[in-house]
Amino acid sequence: xxxxxxxxxxxxxxxxxxxxxxxxxxxxxxxxxxxxxxxxxxxxxxxxxxxxxxxxxxxxxxxxxxxxxxxxxxxxxxxxxxxxxxxxxxxxxxxxxxxxxxxxxxxxxxxxxxxxxxxxxxxxxxxxxxxxxxxxxxxxxxxxxxxxxxxxxxxxxxxxxxxxxxxxxxxxxxxxxxxxxxxxxxxxxxxxxxxxxxxxxxxxxxxxxxxxxxxxxxxxxxxxxxxxxxxxxxxxxxxxxxxxxxxxxxxxxxxxxxxxxxxxxxxxxxxxxxxxxxxxxxxx
Numbered sequence: 001x002x003x004x005x006x007x008x009x010x011x012x013x014x015x016x017x018x019x020x021x022x023x024x025x026x027x028x029x030x031x032x033x034x035x036x037x038x039x040x041x042x043x044x045x046x047x048x049x050x051x052x053x054x055x056x057x058x059x060x061x062x063x064x065x066x067x068x069x070x071x072x073x074x075x076x077x078x079x080x081x082x083x084x085x086x087x088x089x090x091x092x093x094x095x096x097x098x099x100x101x102x103x104x105x106x107x108x109x110x111x112x113x114x115x116x117x118x119x120x121x122x123x124x125x126x127x128x129x130x131x132x133x134x135x136x137x138x139x140x141x142x143x144x145x146x147x148x149x150x151x152x153x154x155x156x157x158x159x160x161x162x163x164x165x166x167x168x169x170x171x172x173x174x175x176x177x178x179x180x181x182x183x184x185x186x187x188x189x190x191x192x193x194x195x196x197x198x199x200x201x202x203x204x205x206x207x208x209x210x211x212x213x214x215x216x217x218x219x220x221x222x223x224x225x226x227x228x229x230x231x232x233x234x235x236x237x238x239x240x241x242x243x244x245x246x247x248x249x250x251x252x253x254x255x256x257x258x259x260x261x262x263x264x265x266x267x268x269x270x271x272x273x274x275x276x277x278x279x280x281x282x283x284x
Contacts, residue, residue, distance in 0.1 A: 001249045003279055004030030005272075006082045006236060007260040008056035009066045014265045016061075020070030022269065024077040026276050031070055032082030032112065032236075032257055033063035040120040048117045056262040064097050071105035080110030082236065082257065083181040083199065087115050087132040088125040091139040091159055092166070095146040099170045107171035112199055112234075113140065114181035115190075133190070134158065140178060140194055147175040179234055184208070188217045192224050197231055197254070202238045210235075210244075211251055240278050249282065 005023060009016055016031075023031055039058035047053045067079040079101070086094065102109040115136045116122050119129045127135060138156040145152035147170055151163040170176055180191035181199040191198035198217065205213050218228035232254030238245065240258065248256055258275060260268055 001245075001253055001282070001284060002029035002255040003275065003284065004028060004032055004078070004080070004234075004255060004257040005260050005275075006032040006034065006257050007268075008034060008054075008059070008262040009061045010056050010059035010262045012059075012264070013056075013262040014268045016066045016070040017073050018265060019260075019268065020074045020077055020079075022265075022272060024074045026272055027279065028077070028272075028275070029255065030078040030080055030110065030257070031067070032080045032110075033066045034060065034082055035063045035085050035088075036060055036118075036121065037085070037088055038121065038124070039118070040124060043118070043120055045117065045119045045121075054262075059262070064101055067109070068101050068104060071101070071108060076108075078108045078110055079105055080179070081112045083112040083114035085116045085122075086113050086136045086139050087122055087127045089139070091142045092146065092161065092164075094139075095143040096166060098143065098176060099147060099166075099168050102170040102172055102176050103168050107176075109170075109172070109176045110179060111176045112179045112181055113195075114187075114199075131158070133186075137190070137194055144175060144178075144194075181236075184213050184217065185220070188220060191231060192217075192221050192226055195231065197234060199234045199236055201236050202244075202256075205235065210247065214251055214253070240275060242278065242281055245278065245282055 020031055036057050063081045071079050098111055115132050122129055135158045138159040142154040142159045145154050146166050153163045154161055177196040179197035179199050180195035182190060183204050188198055221228045221231050234255040235253055236257045237259045238256040
């Protein structure tokens with residue numbers, strides 16, 4: 001089981017050029033960065049985690065720029081969007097961004113994607129909230145065509161373009177893993193339909209039991225004709241609870257990702273060191 005970290009990078013937090021090497025030196029596998037382009041003033045959509053929306057949600061850096069900065073000063077650390085809001089991104093521009101960062105990192109990019117919860121933020125981008133899931137699927141399919149074909153084209157309900165040339169292609173073949181975020185069952189269904197893995201949040205899995213949900217997910221994958229082994233599970237925002245983490249190991253979870261606050265190095269480094277001990281206790 002691999003261990004990574006997710007962080008909202010802001011102007012006041014530890015910076016990606018510092019955190020990337022700190023994670024790599026301590027033996028962690030990956031660094032993940034969420035995405036929010038902005039937060040509308042007077043937001044009426046309830047925050048998914050309850051309570052007031054934390055400031056880092058609108059202070060956060062662009063994830064691709066933050067991740068590329070971390071990649072430039074590391075050699076083995078994988079870098080991932082956790083998650084990129086494809087319903088707010090032009091697919092042709094995003095395909096170029098993904099190919100470029102995968103090239104620049106020498107094949108270390110993980111493309112975590114999601115469809116978002118913030119109606120006002122999404123609709124500011126000209127996306128209808130009610131049809132965002134189909135839009136996301138079409139944009140991902142269009143990007144897959146761009147990455148794998150010399151003269152890709154796409155003709156969907158929301159995404160349409162004729163034959164084009166776009167290079168470079170990604171280092172990873174056929175493209176960086178598309179790891180789909182979202183809760184069970186709908187996020188899991190999207191991962192099975194067009195993903196290379198699934199990202200649920202730990203607290204949501206806990207409600208119904210991690211083992212129960214993962215077993216259902218693998219059963220759904222098999223029923224859809226997908227090999228469950230081709231859809232590894234990455235659990236986000238895990239606590240440093242050895243009993244729960246050992247259970248994740250036992251049921252074959254591929255990766256767990258712990259959260260870091262948007263804070264300076266003197267707050268972050270002790271958290272990393274605590275997780276180093278957790279990793280040792282897990283025998284990793």
